[in-house]
Amino acid sequence: MEMEGRKTPLYDRHTAAGGKIVPFAGWxxxxQYSGVIAEHRAVRSACGLFDVSHMGELVLRGADALVNVNNLMTNDFSGMADGQARYSPMCYEDGGVVDDLIVYRCSDTAYLIVVNAANRDKDAGWIRAHLTGDCAMEDISDQVAQLALQGPEAESILRTLTGDIPEKNYTAVLRGTVDGRPCLVSRTGYTGEDGFELYCAPGDAPALWDALIAAGAVPCGLGARDTLRLEAAMPLYGHELSPEINPYEAGLGIFVKLDKDGFIGKAALEQARPVRRRRVGLKMTGRGIAREECPVYDGERQIGVVTSGTHCPWLGCAVAMALVDADYKEPGTALQVDVRGRRVEAEVVKTPFYKRNG
Structure with a gap:
C-alpha cells in the first residue's frame, strides 16, 4: 500500500539514495539514510544535509508590514536591517503558542516568515485574520524549497559553491547564488551547530542537493534532525510549545518583549509570571530512556511530564526535556521518570545538553 503525503522536490533523490521514507506533517x-546515529555524528563532526522543503514560507508586504509583525509576534522586530532574522513565538490572546518561527526583514515593507510545516495552514489563517492597515500576506511555500547544511564543515563546503556567506548567525544574503542558482542563504539551523539554510526554487533543489553532496555533505533524515535538536535542547512545537504552554513556561522569556507596544497575548503574558511550571533538562542517571508523555515524579507525587526524550548519540547518555512544577527547576534536583511502569532516576541539569565550541 502506497503511503499518502506530499512529495518535496527532492523525493526522488531520497529514494534513489536509499532513504527510508515516512509520513511527517503531511509530507x-x-x-534516515545510513542510520540516525551515523547521521547525527556526521553533523556534530563534519557536515550533514537535510531536506526541509516541507517548512512553510509566508510573506507580509505593505507599508504597515512591521506594525503587523510586531503585533503578531512576542519578539520585537524594530530596528532590523535587511537580511537580519529573529526568532519568536506567536501567541494566542491567552498567551498559549500558535507557533514558533523565524522572521527575516527583506525590506522596510516586506518580511519573510518561516513556519513549522504542520502549522502552515493554521498560521496563515491566524495571520491573515489579524492583519491591519496596509499589509497583505502571501503564502509562497509551494514556490520555495529549503535545504539545511549543518555542521562544523558547513561553511567550508558551502564556500566551494558560493561566496555569498552571511558572516553572523541569524543573518542572510537575501539574493545570493549557490552553484549558479539563485538562493536566499541564511546562517541559521536547528541542530546546535554552525550551518546554513538555503531557500531556492523547487526546480533548482535537486541540482543544489547533488552539488552539496558532491562537495562532502552527508545526507541526513528526520531522525537525526530530532536527536540533534534535542541534544541542543531546542524546543519543538507540539512538544515543548503548544496552545497550552506559554513562552515563559517553555523557557523562552527572552523572546517576549513586554516593553514594546501591544501585541497579541501581551495582556495574558503580563500576568503569567511567576510561572507555576517550567521546561527543564533531565539527565537519566538510572538505566532507561524517557520518552514523550512519561510522568515525572518526586517520590509518590507526580510533578511533571516529559515533552521529548532520547539517547544522545554524541553525548552518549539519555536525556529529556520535561515540563515540571517550577519548584523543581533547579539543576541538581533528583527526580524519577516512569518509563513503562518502572521508576528511573533522573537529575535536573542545565540546558543545552550539548553546546558547540566557538
Whole structure:
C-alpha cells in the first residue's frame, strides 16, 4: 500500500539514495539514510544535509508590514536591517503558542516568515485574520524549497559553491547564488551547530542537493534532525510549545518583549509570571530512556511530564526535556521518570545538553 503525503522536490533523490521514507506533517520525508546515529555524528563532526522543503514560507508586504509583525509576534522586530532574522513565538490572546518561527526583514515593507510545516495552514489563517492597515500576506511555500547544511564543515563546503556567506548567525544574503542558482542563504539551523539554510526554487533543489553532496555533505533524515535538536535542547512545537504552554513556561522569556507596544497575548503574558511550571533538562542517571508523555515524579507525587526524550548519540547518555512544577527547576534536583511502569532516576541539569565550541 502506497503511503499518502506530499512529495518535496527532492523525493526522488531520497529514494534513489536509499532513504527510508515516512509520513511527517503531511509530507513523505526520509527518516534516515545510513542510520540516525551515523547521521547525527556526521553533523556534530563534519557536515550533514537535510531536506526541509516541507517548512512553510509566508510573506507580509505593505507599508504597515512591521506594525503587523510586531503585533503578531512576542519578539520585537524594530530596528532590523535587511537580511537580519529573529526568532519568536506567536501567541494566542491567552498567551498559549500558535507557533514558533523565524522572521527575516527583506525590506522596510516586506518580511519573510518561516513556519513549522504542520502549522502552515493554521498560521496563515491566524495571520491573515489579524492583519491591519496596509499589509497583505502571501503564502509562497509551494514556490520555495529549503535545504539545511549543518555542521562544523558547513561553511567550508558551502564556500566551494558560493561566496555569498552571511558572516553572523541569524543573518542572510537575501539574493545570493549557490552553484549558479539563485538562493536566499541564511546562517541559521536547528541542530546546535554552525550551518546554513538555503531557500531556492523547487526546480533548482535537486541540482543544489547533488552539488552539496558532491562537495562532502552527508545526507541526513528526520531522525537525526530530532536527536540533534534535542541534544541542543531546542524546543519543538507540539512538544515543548503548544496552545497550552506559554513562552515563559517553555523557557523562552527572552523572546517576549513586554516593553514594546501591544501585541497579541501581551495582556495574558503580563500576568503569567511567576510561572507555576517550567521546561527543564533531565539527565537519566538510572538505566532507561524517557520518552514523550512519561510522568515525572518526586517520590509518590507526580510533578511533571516529559515533552521529548532520547539517547544522545554524541553525548552518549539519555536525556529529556520535561515540563515540571517550577519548584523543581533547579539543576541538581533528583527526580524519577516512569518509563513503562518502572521508576528511573533522573537529575535536573542545565540546558543545552550539548553546546558547540566557538
Amino acid at each position: 513523505l520525508l526520509p527518516v
